[in-house]
Amino acid sequence: EVQLVESGGGLVQPGGSLRLSCVASGFTFSSYEMNWVRQAPGKGLEWVSYISNSGVTKYYADSVKGRFTISRDNAKNSLYLQMNSLRAEDTAVYFCARGGYFDRRFGYWGQGALVTVSS
Amino acid sequence: DIQMTQSPSSLSATVGDRVTIICQASQDISNYLNWYQQKPGKAPELLMYDASNLKTGVPSRFSGSGSGTDFTFTISSLQPEDIATYYCQQYDNLPTFGGGTRVEIK
Numbered sequence: 001e002v003q004l005v006e007s008g009g010g011l012v013q014p015g016g017s018l019r020l021s022c023v024a025s026g027f028t029f030s031s032y033e034m035n036w037v038r039q040a041p042g043k044g045l046e047w048v049s050y051i052s053n054s055g056v057t058k059y060y061a062d063s064v065k066g067r068f069t070i071s072r073d074n075a076k077n078s079l080y081l082q083m084n085s086l087r088a089e090d091t092a093v094y095f096c097a098r099g100g101y102f103d104r105r106f107g108y109w110g111q112g113a114l115v116t117v118s119s
Numbered sequence: 120d121i122q123m124t125q126s127p128s129s130l131s132a133t134v135g136d137r138v139t140i141i142c143q144a145s146q147d148i149s150n151y152l153n154w155y156q157q158k159p160g161k162a163p164e165l166l167m168y169d170a171s172n173l174k175t176g177v178p179s180r181f182s183g184s185g186s187g188t189d190f191t192f193t194i195s196s197l198q199p200e201d202i203a204t205y206y207c208q209q210y211d212n213l214p215t216f217g218g219g220t221r222v223e224i225k
Binding site: 062 | 120151153155157161162163164165168169174206208210213214215216217218219
C-alpha cells in the first residue's frame with residue numbers, strides 16, 4: 001500500500017524557516033517524481049514545487065521561488081521542503097504528492113502538514 | 120502559466136440528480152486534465168486522469184470528457200457520499216488547479 005506521511009509543520013514567525021519532510025513507503029520511491037501542493041485555510045489547491053526522481057530537475061511556483069527549496073533522499077525514501085523567509089500568506093496545509101511528467105497526475109497524496117506563519 | 124477556470128464554484132443538488140462541472144483551460148492542454156475529490160479535512164484523491172479515464176476502484180457514476188481547452192466532469196446519479204469539493208487540474212506544463220466546485224445535497 002502506498003503511503004506518504006508528512007511531518008515538520010508548526011507555528012513560525014514571519015521571516016522564519018521551517019523544513020517539511022515526507023516519508024514514502026509501499027513503492028520504489030527512487031522511481032517516482034514528487035511534488036509539494038498547498039492549501040491555504042478555506043482556499044483551493046496550489047502546486048508549490050516539483051522534483052524529478054533523480055533529484056536533478058526542480059521547478060517552483062513563482063510565489064515561492066527563491067525562498068523554498070525542494071530536495072529528496074532516495075536512500076531514506078524521503079522528500080523535503082525547506083521553507084525560508086516565510087510570510088503570512090504561506091500559511092497552509094502542505095501535501096506531498098506522487099506524480100509528474102511521466103504519468104501527468106498526482107496519484108497519491110499524504111495527509112498534509114499544517115504550517116502557520118504568525119507573530 | 121496555464122489558467123484553469125472551473126464552474127460553478129458551488130452547487131446544490133438532490134440525491135439521484137445528474138451533476139456536471141465544467142473546466143476550461145487558457146490554452147490547449149490536449150487531454151492532460153485530471154479530476155480530484157476532496158472531502159473536508161482530508162487530502163484530495165484522484166478520481167479521473169487524462170480527461171476521461173476512471174482511476175481503478177472509483178464508481179462508474181463518475182465520468183469525464185473533453186480535450187483541448189474544454190472539459191466536463193459528470194456524476195450521473197449524485198449520492199450522499201459524493202458531498203465534497205471537486206478540482207480539475209492540468210498537467211500539460213507546470214501543474215495548475217481550477218478553483219474548485221463545492222457539491223452539496225439539497
